[in-house]
Amino acid sequence: MSDPAPAPEPDVRAFVYDSCRTRGLPPSAEETASALDRRVAEIRAAFARLAEAHVLVLQPDGEILMAPPYSAVPTPFPVRGARPSAYGNCIWDALGIPAMGRGDATILGSCACCGERLDVEVAGGSVRARGGIIHFALPARKWWDNIVFT
Amino acid sequence: MLLFSSEEHVERWCRDWRFSRGATLSLEQGWRLAGAWYGADRGDASWRRPTLEEAEVLLSGLGLVGAFWSLRGER
Numbered sequence: 001m002s003d004p005a006p007a008p009e010p011d012v013r014a015f016v017y018d019s020c021r022t023r024g025l026p027p028s029a030e031e032t033a034s035a036l037d038r039r040v041a042e043i044r045a046a047f048a049r050l051a052e053a054h055v056l057v058l059q060p061d062g063e064i065l066m067a068p069p070y071s072a073v074p075t076p077f078p079v080r081g082a083r084p085s086a087y088g089n090c091i092w093d094a095l096g097i098p099a100m101g102r103g104d105a106t107i108l109g110s111c112a113c114c115g116e117r118l119d120v121e122v123a124g125g126s127v128r129a130r131g132g133i134i135h136f137a138l139p140a141r142k143w144w145d146n147i148v149f150t
Numbered sequence: 151m152l153l154f155s156s157e158e159h160v161e162r163w164c165r166d167w168r169f170s171r172g173a174t175l176s177l178e179q180g181w182r183l184a185g186a187w188y189g190a191d192r193g194d195a196s197w198r199r200p201t202l203e204e205a206e207v208l209l210s211g212l213g214l215v216g217a218f219w220s221l222r223g224e225r
Contacts, residue, residue, distance in 0.1 A: 004198060004201055005198060006195060006196050006197060006198045007192075007197055007198050007199060010195035013192065013193055013195075013197070014193040014194070014195065015193075016193065017191070017192050017193030018193055021193075053199070054199060055192070055199070067192075068188075068192075069184070069188050077153075090151040090152065091151050091152060091153040091180065092151045092180055092183060092184055092187075093151075093184075093188075095177075095180055095181050095183075095184035096184040096187060096188035097188075099181070099184040099185040099187075099188045099189055100188040100189070100191075100192075109153045110153070111153065111154050111155035111159055112152035112153060112154055112159075112163055113154055113155070113159035113160070113162050113163040113166075114155065114159060116155050118153055118155060120153070120177060122181070126181075127177050127178055127180075127181035129177050131155055131156070132153050132154065132155060132177055133153075133154055133156065133157065133160065133174045133175065133176060133177070134151055134152070134153060134154075134174060134175045134176075134177065134179075134180045135151065135152050135153075135154055135160045135163075135171075135172055135173070135174050136151050136172045136173045136174070136175070136218075137151075137152075137164075137169055137170075137172040138172060139172070139173075139217070139218045139219070139220070140209065140214075140218065140219045140220060140221050141220060141221050141222065141223060
């Protein structure tokens with residue numbers, strides 16, 4: 001049974017998502033420590049607890065890789081028009097950025113098979129594209145087995 | 151979750167990379183899923199991940215039912 005309690009580390013979580021909204025990507029541990037006037041080691045421990053709770057995904061060095069739907073690193077799913085520009089972790093997350101921000105955006109997408117450009121526009125609460133479908137390679141129960149691949 | 155130009159390109163990609171074909175959604179379905187999953191403010195102190203039961207309701211409410219979309223069972 002899942003835990004119905006709020007996700008942990010509310011102060012860190014609030015800063016992470018505020019950074020995503022205002023800068024388009026999650027902050028480093030050092031930036032978070034500086035903003036919250038805490039030690040970097042405490043913030044890294046908080047990041048680890050948030051990763052354990054499946055709120056964040058971390059890089060091998062303990063920095064944030066994903067604060068879903070935002071990516072800390074460039075991906076094939078750039079989201080433009082939403083302020084500021086950002087990267088989604090996958091096409092679902094790229095759609096999640098305007099869904100979370102309640103704004104219009106264009107995802108500069110491409111076909112994963114052939115590379116054909118496939119822009120996806122979100123405007124006025126609707127999605128428009130000249131084509132394109134989303135493929136989920138893994139069944140839902142396996143998504144968190146390897147979230148980077150998923 | 152990747153974007154493809156067509157079902158044919160999904161099939162080709164799965165064949166080339168030796169993956170079993172998964173499930174496909176239209177962009178409209180994906181947009182509704184994104185809205186349902188990411189609509190809440192994750193920076194809010196009271197935010198929590200949906201429970202298993204809530205996630206199941208969310209998926210089934212979007213018509214995502216069946217073994218592929220099940221969150222239970224063998225992993």
